[in-house]
Amino acid sequence: MSIRDRIAAADEAYGALRALGRDPSALEFGAVSSPTEALLEGRPVTLFGTNNYLGLTFDPACLEAAAAGARGFGAGTTGSRIANGSYAGHGALEREIAAFYGKAGAIVFSTGYVANLGMITALAGRGDRILIDADSHASIYDACRMAEAETLRFRHNDPANLARRLERLRETPGIKLVIVEGLYSMLGDRAPLAEFADVVREAGEDVHLMVDEAHSLGVLGETGRGLAEEAGVEADVDFVVGTFSKSVGTVGGFCVSDIEGFDRLRLLSRPYMFTASMTPGAVESARAAFAAMQARPELRARLWRNATRLHGGVRALGLGTGPEASPVVAVKLPDPETAVRVWNRLIDEGVYTNIALPPATPNGLSLLRVSVSAAHEDAQIDRALDTLAAIGAEFGLVAPDARPRPRRRAALRVVIGDRDPSEGATGRRAPPPTGRAAPKG
Amino acid sequence: MTAEEIEREVIALLAQHVRNGHVPGPETRVMADTGMDSVAVMDFVLDLEEALDIDIPLDRLAEARTVADVVREVAGLTAPGGDGKETTA
Numbered sequence: 051m052s053i054r055d056r057i058a059a060a061d062e063a064y065g066a067l068r069a070l071g072r073d074p075s076a077l078e079f080g081a082v083s084s085p086t087e088a089l090l091e092g093r094p095v096t097l098f099g100t101n102n103y104l105g106l107t108f109d110p111a112c113l114e115a116a117a118a119g120a121r122g123f124g125a126g127t128t129g130s131r132i133a134n135g136s137y138a139g140h141g142a143l144e145r146e147i148a149a150f151y152g153k154a155g156a157i158v159f160s161t162g163y164v165a166n167l168g169m170i171t172a173l174a175g176r177g178d179r180i181l182i183d184a185d186s187h188a189s190i191y192d193a194c195r196m197a198e199a200e201t202l203r204f205r206h207n208d209p210a211n212l213a214r215r216l217e218r219l220r221e222t223p224g225i226k227l228v229i230v231e232g233l234y235s236m237l238g239d240r241a242p243l244a245e246f247a248d249v250v251r252e253a254g255e256d257v258h259l260m261v262d263e264a265h266s267l268g269v270l271g272e273t274g275r276g277l278a279e280e281a282g283v284e285a286d287v288d289f290v291v292g293t294f295s296k297s298v299g300t301v302g303g304f305c306v307s308d309i310e311g312f313d314r315l316r317l318l319s320r321p322y323m324f325t326a327s328m329t330p331g332a333v334e335s336a337r338a339a340f341a342a343m344q345a346r347p348e349l350r351a352r353l354w355r356n357a358t359r360l361h362g363g364v365r366a367l368g369l370g371t372g373p374e375a376s377p378v379v380a381v382k383l384p385d386p387e388t389a390v391r392v393w394n395r396l397i398d399e400g401v402y403t404n405i406a407l408p409p410a411t412p413n414g415l416s417l418l419r420v421s422v423s424a425a426h427e428d429a430q431i432d433r434a435l436d437t438l439a440a441i442g443a444e445f446g447l448v449a450p451d452a453r454p455r456p457r458r459r460a461a462l463r464v465v466i467g468d469r470d471p472s473e474g475a476t477g478r479r480a481p482p483p484t485g486r487a488a489p490k491g
Numbered sequence: 492m493t494a495e496e497i498e499r500e501v502i503a504l505l506a507q508h509v510r511n512g513h514v515p516g517p518e519t520r521v522m523a524d525t526g527m528d529s530v531a532v533m534d535f536v537l538d539l540e541e542a543l544d545i546d547i548p549l550d551r552l553a554e555a556r557t558v559a560d561v562v563r564e565v566a567g568l569t570a571p572g573g574d575g576k577e578t579t580a
Contacts (some may be wrong), residue, residue, distance in 0.1 A: 184537060194549065201549035370509055407497055409528040 067407075070387060071394035074405050084108050085425035090402060096430050098420045099404040101235075103377050104268050104342070104349045105425025106299035112338040115301070119334030127330070132316070132323040139333035147304055150180070151275055151290060155312040158304045158333075160325050162264050163189040166305025167196055168321035170227070171261070174199040178225040181215060183241070185208065185234055185412050190262065196321075199227075206234075208414065209245040214252040226257040232277035233267030236406050236419060238378030243277050247286035256335025260289040264400055268297025268343050269377055291485055297343065300329045327481040336337055353377055353424040356431060360422045363435040367442060367452045380406075381418040381438070388445060389416035395441045399435045492543070494570050498562045500542055505558065508535045519558045545569055 067074060080089040082360040085105040086097050095270065106112050118308075123137050130405040131140060140158060148156040170193035174180050178199040182190055185206040194201040205211040212228065220227060228250050243261065249258040249466045263276035271279030276292070288309060294302035316322050330337075343349070354375070361375040370382030383389040386407045393405040396418075404419035409418055435453065440450030498517060505515040511526035513519065522532060539561075540547050545568055555561045 111527075184533065191549075202546045203537065203549060205534065214544075218544075218546060409530040412530070413534075414528070414531060 053413045061289060062353035065239070067386075067390055070390040072397065074393070077402075085288050085423050085428075086401070086430060090309045090397065092392075093400065094399065095400050095402040096434060097402050098422065098426075098434055099402045100421060100423065101265065101296035102135075102299060102425070103265075103353055103421075104299065104339075104421045105423045106342060106349075107337045108425075109299065109339070109342055111342060112299055112335045114272075114340035115177075116335035118333040119332075123330035125329065127327045129326055130323055131327045134327075136327065137330055137333070139337065140327060140331055141468060143328075143333050143337050143340075144304075146337060148306055149341070150344065151306045152284070153306040154308045156304055156306045157316060157319075157322065158302055158336075159319065159322060160303070160328055161301055162295055162303035163192075163204045164293075165291050165293065165305055165324060166190055168319040169289060169315070170194065170229070170304045171197045171259065172315040172319040172320065173197075173258070173260075173289070174227045176224075178227065179219060179222065180227045181212060182229045183231065185236075186229065187230065187235065187262065187264070188340060189491065190229055190231075197337070199225075200230045200249060200477060207239065207241055209242060209249045212246065213221065213249045213253070216249065216257060220254070220307040227260060229262065230259045232261055232263040232265070233376065233378070235265050236411055236417060237380045238265075238372050238376030238414075239374070240270070240277055240376075243287075244279040247281070247283040250287055255379055260291060261287050263292045265292055265378065266295055266472075267292045268350065268373050269288040269353065273347070274343050290324045294332065294336045294339070298336050302332050302336055349424040353422070354426065355449050356422045358437070360420065363431065364420070364438070367435070367439050367448045369442060369447060370440075377422050379422065380415075380418045381420060381448070383418060385415045386416045389418060392441055392445060392447075393418060395444065396437060399441065401437045417456050492568075494562055494566050497543070497565050497569070498558070501558055501561055501565070504535060504538050504542060510550070513560060517557070517559045517562070518564065520556050521558065523556075539565070543569065549558060 064073060064075065072078050077090060079090060084090040085102045085107050087263065088097055093435060119139060123139065127134065127137060144156040144282050145159055148154065155257065159168050166189040176198045180194050180197065180199045180201045182194060182201060182202045183206055204215055205266065216226065230246055233240050233242065247259060250257050256487055261278055263278070266276040268274045270277045273279065275284070276286045276290065286303055288454045289305055289307045290483055292304045294300050299324040304412060352377070357377045361371065363373045364379055364381055372380055383392060389405055389407060396403055405417050408414045408416065439448050439453040443450045505519065505525065508527060508531060509515060509525040510531070513524050513526070515525070527535065529540050530568065535563055536547055536552060543565065547565065549566060552561060555564050
């Protein structure tokens, strides 16, 4: 196959989507004015397709920290921490994250994807076994391939299936690393972590448990440490990995652990060694976000209030969605073509969501992935539900009278259009335009 | 478990997963003939592992195009002492 053939294959895969309207992989926001508002095709859209769970991307303290980091240490590090040295902020961030989790050590990585590559390849290699949930994120699959360990998939969220596999491996030598996620990004469902922890504990000392809390950091647990905290099994989790690109509102990744010698794993991790380290701006922004997460638990409370409002609203429309409220509300649609058309119509009407289609989705589902933030206001969520109801009715998916109030799109547009754009959706003033005009990564 | 028994199991399970009415046989091409996408194939493999009480490592079937190829790989995994660990590519 030539390069031309490869490109043609990609064109063919996406061509059908493009023919129905916008290319979901190539949207460009002309401006972003708050965690929930942006300009797309020159028109305002409300953002329901981010992972900005705590709404911290425009938090004044995070923005100021990012700017101060860049002014103090430069726009980039221009190299890796192994070859070119760490900056003071890298170590400070690691110490603060370790303290937040109550763990002995933390390592930060350049992105969440790199955190999974870096940790999984450092922990297991040829002759070892990695057991992953079938619905794992692509970064986990890619890491397993890179690790060259034998990779076994167990059924999604099925501790009994994992237990059977570990039983078959009982006499097999080598490291066994079990990996699950806290909150799954497509359907917003969480792992039965206490049961997984029981299975791993009973399987023996050579079996280790890693939890990817990418979507659950700042979202689950009494202090926002994620599903392990919520499930009361933090002591059973050997490695927590996560990202700064969701609740933390910047970019980067991390792992925390209590295992002895954890720090030296850096030297076994090519994705740690051979890529540029986090920029000073991202480091300082992450530090400010972890501080905000701890100082302002009301952000998490607001997120859950919003999640419940959105999830309840989608259910009330009679659309298929996940069984429990979650910051990720998956709206199940009958087929990919309908999903693409509904997604396009929502954007036409000023509501930006994500679309997820097979084979990127579990069980061949065609989904709108609607995600909510602590920064959303009730009126924004209600307007999105009104819009979804109206468009659902256009496609015969929602009863015409599913929403109690008549649709008042024009009136709502005026309300949103009249808002002071410098006022963040949480009601706090955003910093001056110089801060907000920073290019998006 | 004999190759014939494995083949029967593979074909019976595949028949539950095909999306286009194709009736699978030994020469069926697992993806090209069945209307299944890559994730559907992985789900089929999960069912096969359960039915045969074996583990089929990820990418072990990457080169397997037909039912006969799958049967050959699985037979290698289920043969006494033939868990395939030494021959993993």
